[in-house]
Amino acid sequence: MKTSQFIELLSSDLQPIRRGVVGRTLALALLIGGAAAFGLMLVTVGLRPDLFEGASSTLLAVKLPFTVSLIGIGTLFLIAASHPGRNARRRLALAFLPFLAIASLALGAILLATPMAREDMVFGPEWLTCVICIPLFAIVPFATLIWVLHLAAPTDLRRAGAGAGLVAAALGATAYAFHCPGDSLPFIAVWYGLPILFWTFLGAILGPRLLRW
């Protein structure tokens, strides 16, 4: 087909474009994904029984700052990655900061603890549930985020996939935090950090397959 005919085709019946479509769908995807993760937490493991009896201090002081900052950084990255021509790389690199912070805190806590207490700090209550639930809770958010990226125009599919995995797992971890009985810093660093990193890498692998356009 001649390119001039082709251009005629594309410009025939041109519809006006509403502004900010990508931002709106992204907000919707985060909302649906987050609600699904939270709902799944409620029906499977349920809220931590002592959540409203003073047990929420670690949740507010450590778990949520860690996971929510990852959601924030990852979302800013996904906005940039959805728009061709924006420098998104630097924004994804920022995600190292929360990991660095939680890792240093965990290391400090381990060094300060007695050798006897160290193992209990890492292999705290329900660590296995934690590594299973967080990746599981991340599945729906990942699907909704991939849907958003599919409607947008990511040009670095590996990074875009990694960003979707990161945000999805951070949403899953946020939901799980409302159940999580483990309160030590090393516990959070390891059993929250690893599933989130796992989903980030999985997203990087799936990105090029799922997001081609």
Next chain:
Amino acid sequence: MDAKATERELQSLMIEGLGGDAVAYKTLLSKLSGYLRAYFRGRLARMGRGTVDAEDLVQEALIGIHTRRHTYDPSQPFTPWAYAIARYKLLDHLRRTKVSIKDLPIEGAEELIAHDDLSDAESAFDLQRLLDRISPKMRQAIQYVKLDGLSVSEAAARSGMSESAIKVSVHRGMKALALLISKGRST
């Protein structure tokens, strides 16, 4: 024209196009196709690839630009946005065609008959096969008006349809074709 003036011109055409101005949008795509053609041919040649695929790439990039035009933010410059899409389509093409690097001799022959960058080059994309997939009425109207270059009244006389029926068929047919193209290529 220098790069800044080009950027300003393309950006304002794009913004008008996003608002639904089909004339501005068509001008934009025509101008872009020239830049894209030069870009793809240059890159393919520099990599030792044949430039026969350049026209397919031009059209792939135009589809990308068209179907993803909602991702352009009018507060940002236009050229980096379009370039990122063109570059993505080139890389995607190179990944997909890795196996065919050996086909060098065939390309030599093609080079001889290749059009220059401003000419209306043809892609391997088969319009006839697309036309077969829309209704006969639309197909005939498009054949007369868009491909044979007849006026609407000539097409009406030849087909026995009314002039407004021709116009409607062309319009609907073009819409259907555009849909087929974006479906077939962008997914």
